[in-house]
Amino acid sequence: MDHYAAKIAAGDADAFARLYEKLYRLVYAVALGILGDCHAAEDLTQDTFLAVWQQSAEFRGEGYKKWILTIARNKALNYRKKEARTEAVDPLEHPELFGTTDADTHTDRMVLDTALRRLDSQDRQILLMKNAGMKMKEIATLLQIPRGTASWRYARAMEQLRLWLAEDYPL
């Protein structure tokens, strides 16, 4: 992915579009993990890519993907601090924030909604990043935690999610 850096720095919009397509979901997962709010995560994802477009000339060396995700993470943390919103919003109380008011659609996103609602911030970040396609070692590096810690927190989060889903959506 490092080969995109020079192209984007040179103003290659097509390369930027391809990078956007490749990394959108991952950046979105990073933002959503921290913010717990779909709309905010969407805005922040756009802001991140805008920053990538504007600052790629400053990028040096290797790890372009990590650089982009770090921008996303820092922006999300700053946004959260600014908005003083540290807890996830209950989608049942504010469904408009999750982009839908339709009960059926809400049920269609029951796993994601449950994760956003009930997991703590770091577990949520690990869960979403892993399922957006990040490797555990990348997640550990980004969050600056040991890899083993990231692995067991992920396993624990999945187990908790499974139990909560069984409670909230019994068959």
Place this chain on the structure above:
Amino acid sequence: MKRWLLERRLRRELKAAAKPDFQALADRAGLRRQKKLPLCRRPAFRTAVAAFCLLAVCLTVALPLLLPGDGGVPTGTPSAGYLLFDINPSCSIAYDANGRVTSAVGLNRDGEILLSGADLIGKTYEEASEFLFARCLDLGYFSPARQDNAVLLSATTDDGSADLTVRNDVEQTLYQQFSNSHMFGVVITSVDDPALSQAAEAYGISVQKYMLIQQYLQLGGTLDTSRYASIPIRDLYTGISALEEQSRKQLATQLEYQTKQLFERIAEDIEDIIEGIDDHLEELEEALGLEDRWETVEDLLDELEDIAERIEDANTASECEQILSLVRDGLAGLRPILPSALKASLSEALTALDDSALLLRDYDTTTETVEEAYQKRAQSNWDMTPVEGEMSEEWRDSQILHFSQAWYQLKSDWDDDRDHDFDDWFDDMLEDLFDE
């Protein structure tokens, strides 16, 4: 809901929630997309092969000491005393007040083998002795051709004192057996090790009890010297068994953790390899100006990457190897339809997968030995439930079917593409190349 199903669902939901809008971003940034121009570049390819330091040598030494076999644990019936047979194999036969066997335990690996499959509970200690003699004869520990057939025998009551009546009875039984088999043999009823005898005597206990205490201490148990004389033999056996089980569990847990780490690393390495091929394909498409030319191949690579992720959920090395094999076959099957520029990368990828498989094969014996021992233990007197993995045959078959369907679809698409008019395709490419 199984974990892999939950993950799949979460991924789908995340994908649905993430709605990219490049146009909005482009408007905001004032972007204008240019016509593509073909480029000519060859990026570096990264191959990762996991290296792992195995505990195999340590386990090969430690496992025989930690894996008690058949013979199990003392039953609920209280024992009046313990017979110790030490031929090397070593066995301990517990008997009740009526002289009936309440348990039979191998004290070392050979002892476990000697007692393997034996049903001595309820028999008299004489019958048990005859059985052990016959087994030793069968297995070659005693032989008419040898002059040094010997067995070290002691009988100890529950409070640690010598049970001379039982010892003498069994001694007579064994001598009778030697005579019936026309063999020279000797039954030793004391230990001629002066140091051991002296040490045991200092505590007022038999040599056999002293040796049991030493075994208990070596396994990590603690026992005040003031209790050497008073601690019942039964408690020592129970303590030794518990410590051995604890040690085995720790070993199994450690091995399980290391195995998971290994599997995770292999899974990530394979994902990197597949991602590398995917990236190269994309760059090639870009270089030739053929966007989405190999989209179906990329989709199949995504499928293989999903399959490779399942390695992290594997419980044993053989499960991991099965998934690896599936991924390898999938990648190898792409060879005829990949562009030539990627065939070298594919070969390197397959070599890396073969290296991982070899690593797993070496690892396999260790993990499965512990797993098998654990299962065997769970089926005997211990109250342990084997852990069932999520990697069922049913899941595996469904993955194979899913992959096969995707593969056949790919081949069908390729066949259709071959019929495409290549002159038209080439003209389109030239037009893109020279069009300003």
